[in-house]
Amino acid sequence: MLRRRLYPIIERSEIMKALMFGWEFPPHILGGLGTASFGLTRGMALQPDMEITFVIPKPFGDEDQSFLKIIGACNTPVVWHDVNWDTLENRFGSYMSPQQYYDLRSHIYADFRYLHTNDLGCIEFSGRYPDNLLEEINNYSICAGVIARTEEFDIIHSHDWLTYPAGIHAKNVSGKPLVIHVHATDFDRSRGNVNPDVYRIEKDGMDNADHIICVSNLTRNTVINNYHQDPAKVSTVHNAVEPVSREIEEIEPIRHTQQKIVTFLGRITMQKGPEYFVEAAYRVLQKTDKVRFVMAGSGDMMDAMIRLVAKRGIADKFHFPGFQKGKQVYTMLKSSDVYIMPSVSEPFGISPLEAMQVGVPSIISKQSGCAEILNNVIKTDYWDIDAIADAIYSIVTYPAMYKFLREQGKAEVDEIKWEYAGRKVRKIYDQVLGR
Amino acid sequence: MKTICFYFQIHQPFRLKRYRFFDIGEDHYYYDDFTNEQIMQRVAANSFLPANQLLLELINAHKGKFRVAFSFSGVALDQLELYAPEVIESFQQLAKTGCVEFLAETYAHSLSSVMDEDEFRLQVRQQQKHIERLFGMKPKAFRNTELIYSDEIGEIIYSLGFKTVITDGAKAVLGWKSPNFVYQSATNPNLKLLLKNNKLSDDIAFRFSNYNWSEYPLVADKFIDWIVRTPDNEQVVNLFMNYETFGNLQPRESGIFDFLRALPAFAFKQGIEFLTPSEVTLKLKTVGPISIPNPISWADEENDLSSWMGNDLQREALTKLYSVAERVRLCKDHRLLQDWNYLQTSDHFFYMSTKQFTDGGLYKYFSPYDSPFEAFTNYMNVLSDFMERVEAQYPTSVDNEELNSLLTTIENQEKTIASLEKEVRQLRRSSARSEKPAPAKAPRKAAAPKKK
Numbered sequence: 001m002l003r004r005r006l007y008p009i010i011e012r013s014e015i016m017k018a019l020m021f022g023w024e025f026p027p028h029i030l031g032g033l034g035t036a037s038f039g040l041t042r043g044m045a046l047q048p049d050m051e052i053t054f055v056i057p058k059p060f061g062d063e064d065q066s067f068l069k070i071i072g073a074c075n076t077p078v079v080w081h082d083v084n085w086d087t088l089e090n091r092f093g094s095y096m097s098p099q100q101y102y103d104l105r106s107h108i109y110a111d112f113r114y115l116h117t118n119d120l121g122c123i124e125f126s127g128r129y130p131d132n133l134l135e136e137i138n139n140y141s142i143c144a145g146v147i148a149r150t151e152e153f154d155i156i157h158s159h160d161w162l163t164y165p166a167g168i169h170a171k172n173v174s175g176k177p178l179v180i181h182v183h184a185t186d187f188d189r190s191r192g193n194v195n196p197d198v199y200r201i202e203k204d205g206m207d208n209a210d211h212i213i214c215v216s217n218l219t220r221n222t223v224i225n226n227y228h229q230d231p232a233k234v235s236t237v238h239n240a241v242e243p244v245s246r247e248i249e250e251i252e253p254i255r256h257t258q259q260k261i262v263t264f265l266g267r268i269t270m271q272k273g274p275e276y277f278v279e280a281a282y283r284v285l286q287k288t289d290k291v292r293f294v295m296a297g298s299g300d301m302m303d304a305m306i307r308l309v310a311k312r313g314i315a316d317k318f319h320f321p322g323f324q325k326g327k328q329v330y331t332m333l334k335s336s337d338v339y340i341m342p343s344v345s346e347p348f349g350i351s352p353l354e355a356m357q358v359g360v361p362s363i364i365s366k367q368s369g370c371a372e373i374l375n376n377v378i379k380t381d382y383w384d385i386d387a388i389a390d391a392i393y394s395i396v397t398y399p400a401m402y403k404f405l406r407e408q409g410k411a412e413v414d415e416i417k418w419e420y421a422g423r424k425v426r427k428i429y430d431q432v433l434g435r
Numbered sequence: 436m437k438t439i440c441f442y443f444q445i446h447q448p449f450r451l452k453r454y455r456f457f458d459i460g461e462d463h464y465y466y467d468d469f470t471n472e473q474i475m476q477r478v479a480a481n482s483f484l485p486a487n488q489l490l491l492e493l494i495n496a497h498k499g500k501f502r503v504a505f506s507f508s509g510v511a512l513d514q515l516e517l518y519a520p521e522v523i524e525s526f527q528q529l530a531k532t533g534c535v536e537f538l539a540e541t542y543a544h545s546l547s548s549v550m551d552e553d554e555f556r557l558q559v560r561q562q563q564k565h566i567e568r569l570f571g572m573k574p575k576a577f578r579n580t581e582l583i584y585s586d587e588i589g590e591i592i593y594s595l596g597f598k599t600v601i602t603d604g605a606k607a608v609l610g611w612k613s614p615n616f617v618y619q620s621a622t623n624p625n626l627k628l629l630l631k632n633n634k635l636s637d638d639i640a641f642r643f644s645n646y647n648w649s650e651y652p653l654v655a656d657k658f659i660d661w662i663v664r665t666p667d668n669e670q671v672v673n674l675f676m677n678y679e680t681f682g683n684l685q686p687r688e689s690g691i692f693d694f695l696r697a698l699p700a701f702a703f704k705q706g707i708e709f710l711t712p713s714e715v716t717l718k719l720k721t722v723g724p725i726s727i728p729n730p731i732s733w734a735d736e737e738n739d740l741s742s743w744m745g746n747d748l749q750r751e752a753l754t755k756l757y758s759v760a761e762r763v764r765l766c767k768d769h770r771l772l773q774d775w776n777y778l779q780t781s782d783h784f785f786y787m788s789t790k791q792f793t794d795g796g797l798y799k800y801f802s803p804y805d806s807p808f809e810a811f812t813n814y815m816n817v818l819s820d821f822m823e824r825v826e827a828q829y830p831t832s833v834d835n836e837e838l839n840s841l842l843t844t845i846e847n848q849e850k851t852i853a854s855l856e857k858e859v860r861q862l863r864r865s866s867a868r869s870e871k872p873a874p875a876k877a878p879r880k881a882a883a884p885k886k887k
Binding site: 283284286287375376378379386389390391393394397398399400401403404405408 | 455456457459746747748750751752789792805806808809811812815816819
C-alpha cells in the first residue's frame, strides 16, 4: 500500500493487468500449488503498477483479497437469472460485490441451459480434485469465457494444467497473450506412465501459450523434451517461500525424548520416494539406536510402507502419524532434527524450504527442482540409499554439521523471496507484450 | 643485478575413498587407491617427468647458472614411491647437478603449525629426514603448508634451525611495500623472509593460457622485460608456484614448456641471475623487518586461513582430529601413525570449504566431492573409525600422563631385561668356557613382562 502512494502518477495505460487462472488459493489448499500461487501473486503485487485478478473454482470467502481481486467460477453466472441485490449480498457479499455478478451476467455468450446450474445460474464446483475432474475443468473453462469477456486485462496467466483450457479460451476470446505456469507435469506425477488425457490438455496448453514459465530447469527440460516445445519460449522462474509468520514462529517444538527425529512429510506416493526413506532408516538403525523416524502424511503407498517397515523389523523406531494440517505441520517440523525429501521427481518441492525456515537441516534428492537453487542442504540421488543413510547419520552424529546446516540453511532460505520471482515473471510479461 | 628465485611445490593428498558410517569399526583402510594412482600417474606423465627433463637440460645447457628449488610434502613423496618411482629417480638426477635446493615443510602437508606445535616440530623433522634419505641433502630453508606464516610460526621455525622462510606476499601484510626484497621477521631479525611475487607468479601459474587476459600470449622475452622494468633497487623476484603448472594445470599445448625453456636465455641476456632461496638470503641484504601478526597463506583473495578453517565444519573436523594428537604420538603402531599423517593433510579441509558456493572454480576443480557436506561426512566417518582405533590401543580411561609413565616403565623394564639377558648370556658363555663338559642347562629367560 505504501508503495502505491510513493508512485502516485501512473497512467492507466502503464498499469499491467493480469488475469490469472488458478485452482487453489490459501487458506484452503490441498497441495503446493495453492501456496505457490499465493506467494507469487503477493510478490508481484509489490510492484506498484501491477493489478491481478485471480480466478479460482470455489472461493470460501476467507481468502486474503488485500492485494488482488478474486473471482470464483462458482459465482460466475452462465445462465441468465433475475436475482435481486439483497439475495446476492447475502450469498457472497463478503467476498464479491453483487455489481460484479451483474457485470458478468451481461457477458453470457451462449445458451448453457443444458448444464446443471443453481438458482443464480452458476455451475457448482468442488474446488478439489474430484473423480469428474475433466468435467470440472471443462466447466471452469466455460466460466472463463464469461470472465474474459467481462474483465479488462493485458495478459492471461494460467497456473497448472487444470486451468490451461480456461487460459486458451480466454486468449481466443480476448486476443490477449497467454502465459502458462508449469508447476508440475504428468511425467513427475506418474514416473513416466502419463495419462493420455492429462498429457493432451498439458500439450494443448503449451502449444497455445505465448510463453511458458517453469518452476525449475528440471521441469523446463521435461517441457522441452517431452512436450516438444521451442526452448526460446520456455523460461525458468524458481519458486520462493513466504517468510514465517509470528504465529508459526511461536509454536513450541514437542520433545519427549533425547533421541533424534528424522521426518518425512508429504503425500506417501510413488513420486515422493517413501521406500528409499524406509530403507535408509533401516541402515541407520543398524548402527545407532538413538534415532527415530517419522513418515507423516497419507497416500496410496502408505499401507505398503507400513508393511515394509514391519518386514525390516524397525517398527518400534518408525512412526506413521498420518496426515498433518495447518499448524501441526510446523509443530512436526520444529520437533525434528532432520527433514528428508527423497522425491523421485519433484518439479520444485517447497517443503524443504519451509523446514529450513524453522531451522531444520534438510536432505533432498538431486531430482528435485529446489536442489537447483539451494546450497546449504545435503543433496543425494533418490535411489542412493547408502548416501541418504550416511547423510542422516552425519547430521545426527556430528554436531557441527547440524549446527552449520541449521544456521546457514535458514540464512540462505530467508533470501529466497517471492518478490524476486515476481519481478522475473513481470519481465516475461513485458517481453511477451513487447513493452 | 636482479635475481629470479624459482620454487616449485609438489604435493598430492591421499584422497579418501567413499567411507560410509556403517564401515566405521569394520574397515580400517581409508584411501581411494584407484583415484590416487590415476592422478599421480597422470601428473607424473604430463608434468613431473617432462618438466624434470627440461630442467635438467637447462641446467646442463647453462652450466649450472640456472637454479631452482623444490618443496615436497611427505605424502606426495609416499605416493610417488608407490605409484611413480621413476619420478623420484629423475629428481635424484636433478639433485646430483647441485643446482637444486630442496626445502623443508611438514611431512603431512598439515595445518599443524596453527593447530599443534609439538606435532609441527615432529613433522618437520620427519620430512627433513625423508628428504635427506632420498636426495642426500638436508633442507635448510623452510616453507610451510600453503605458505602459511605468522610471526609466531616464524619463532618455531627459527627454533628448528631454519634461517630462511618462504611465504606469501599478501597485500594485507605488505601494503605499499614491494615483495621484491629480502625481509626479516619483526620478532626475530635472524629469520629472513622471501615473499612470493603474486602478480608475476600467477601470470605463469593461472593466466598463462587465458585467452581473455589482455597480455595473452605470454612469451619469455616479454616476461623478462617486465622483470627488467621493475625499479632498479628491487633485488629479487620470487616466482613460487605449483610444479604441476608445467604440463598439468597449464597443458603442454599451451606452450608452457617452451616458455620455460626460453626463459633462462633471455634472463641471462638481460643480466638476470637465478638463485635458490638459501642462496638468495646468503647473498642479498635484508631491507627491513616485516610484521605478520595473523597467519597468512597463498590461497584465494583473502590470503588467510579461511580456505581450511573458515567454517564450523572445518573447525570441528580439525579440533576433533587434533584432540587425539597426544595419544597418537605415544603409540608405535606403524599403520596408525601413517593414517594419522595422511588424515592431517590440509586438502581434506579444503574440500569442506563452503566458499565454493560463491567462487567455485578452484574448489570444484580440486575436490573429489560433490559438496562440502559430503566431504565433511566422509572425513568424519573415517576420523570416527580412526579415533576408535586410537581408543582401542589406549583407552581414554587412562589419562595421558599416567599412560605416559606406564609406557616409560614398560620401556625401562624392557631395557633392563635386555641388558640382564645380555649379562646372562655373557656369564653363561664364560662359565661354559671354564668348565667345558658340563651340560649347560640353566633356566632361560625369567618371566619377562609381556608388552601388551
